[in-house]
Amino acid sequence: MNELQKAKSLFIEYLQIEKNASSLTVQHYEKDVDAFFLFVRTEGYSALRDVDYQLIRVYLTSLYERKLSRRSVSRKLSCLRSFYRFLEREAIVESNPFKSVSLPKEKKPIPEFFYEEELDKLFSISDKSTASGQRNQALIELMYGTGIRVSECVGIRLQDIDLELGTVLVRGKGNKERYIPFGKFAEDALKTYVSDGRAVLMGKGKVEHNALFLNAKGAALTDDGVRYILNKMVEKAALTVKIHPHKLRHSFATHMLNAGADLRSVQELLGHEQLSSTQIYTHVTKDHLRNIYMNSHPRANK
Structure with missing residues (x-):
C-alpha cells in the first residue's frame, strides 16, 4: 500500500x-x-x-x-x-496547503415555496377511497406538516410514527435522530393510510417489511418515487409550477416564520446544524413583513 x-x-x-x-x-x-x-x-x-x-x-x-x-x-x-x-x-504532512485557498462565496438563491392557495389545491386532489390516494395524502400532509427531507421521509418506519402523541422520529444527515410534531391534518391522513391503504399496498408485495410509505408493488417508496408522486399531484391540480420535494420543506419553513415562529425553533425542526442554513428563509419573510407593514401602518402610504 x-x-x-x-x-x-x-x-x-x-x-x-x-x-x-x-x-x-x-x-x-x-x-x-x-x-x-x-x-x-x-x-x-x-x-x-x-x-x-x-x-x-x-x-x-x-x-x-x-x-x-x-x-x-x-x-x-x-x-x-x-x-x-x-x-x-495525524502528522502525515506538516501543514495544510488548502488552508489559504478560498473561493468567493456563492450567493444563495432564495428558496422557492408554495403559496397557501396552491397547497390547498394539492391537498384536495387525492382520491382517498383508494390505497394510493390515501398514501399520497398522508405523504404530502406529513412532508409539509414537518418539513422533513425526502431522504428522511422514505426512511420512516411504522414504529417511528406515534399517532397518540402526534410525533415522528426521523433520521437526518449523519444519522442524527430528532422528533418532530405534526398536526391534526397529518394525523388523520396517517391514521387512514396506516389502517387501510398501507395494508392494501403491502398485500401486493413479496416481502413483509416496516417501511411507512410503499409503492404500488408493496416495496418501500424511494426518493424518485416521491418525486414522481408529487409531480403527478401537481399535474392533476393543474398547477403551472415546478415541483421538487424540497419545495414542501421550503414552504414549511417559510410559512412557519411568516406566522411568527422563532428562527431557533424552525432550525431545530428542520434539523439544521447551523443557524445560517435556516436564515435564508428570512429573506422571503422580509418581503412578507414589508407588505404587511405597507398595508397596515397608517403612515406607510399617503
Whole structure:
C-alpha cells in the first residue's frame, strides 16, 4: 500500500467512525481525493507533501476550464481541505496547503415555496377511497406538516410514527435522530393510510417489511418515487409550477416564520446544524413583513 492509499484509508476510517458520515458522503470524498491526485500525477508530482498553493490554483483553473459549476468546485475544495486537515492532525504532512485557498462565496438563491392557495389545491386532489390516494395524502400532509427531507421521509418506519402523541422520529444527515410534531391534518391522513391503504399496498408485495410509505408493488417508496408522486399531484391540480420535494420543506419553513415562529425553533425542526442554513428563509419573510407593514401602518402610504 503506497503513501496515498494508506492516508486515504485512514481518512475514510475517520469519516466513518469519528464523523459518522453517510456512505454516500464517503464515496464523494474518496472520488474527489482520487480525482485530485490523478491530476497531481499528470503534473509530475506524486507525494502528499508535493501539494502547494500554486499547484492547487492550477487544479482549480482546470476545473473551471471543464465548465464545472462553482458549487461543484467548492465541494471538491472543501473535501480536499478536510483531507489535508486530517493529514496535518495525524502528522502525515506538516501543514495544510488548502488552508489559504478560498473561493468567493456563492450567493444563495432564495428558496422557492408554495403559496397557501396552491397547497390547498394539492391537498384536495387525492382520491382517498383508494390505497394510493390515501398514501399520497398522508405523504404530502406529513412532508409539509414537518418539513422533513425526502431522504428522511422514505426512511420512516411504522414504529417511528406515534399517532397518540402526534410525533415522528426521523433520521437526518449523519444519522442524527430528532422528533418532530405534526398536526391534526397529518394525523388523520396517517391514521387512514396506516389502517387501510398501507395494508392494501403491502398485500401486493413479496416481502413483509416496516417501511411507512410503499409503492404500488408493496416495496418501500424511494426518493424518485416521491418525486414522481408529487409531480403527478401537481399535474392533476393543474398547477403551472415546478415541483421538487424540497419545495414542501421550503414552504414549511417559510410559512412557519411568516406566522411568527422563532428562527431557533424552525432550525431545530428542520434539523439544521447551523443557524445560517435556516436564515435564508428570512429573506422571503422580509418581503412578507414589508407588505404587511405597507398595508397596515397608517403612515406607510399617503
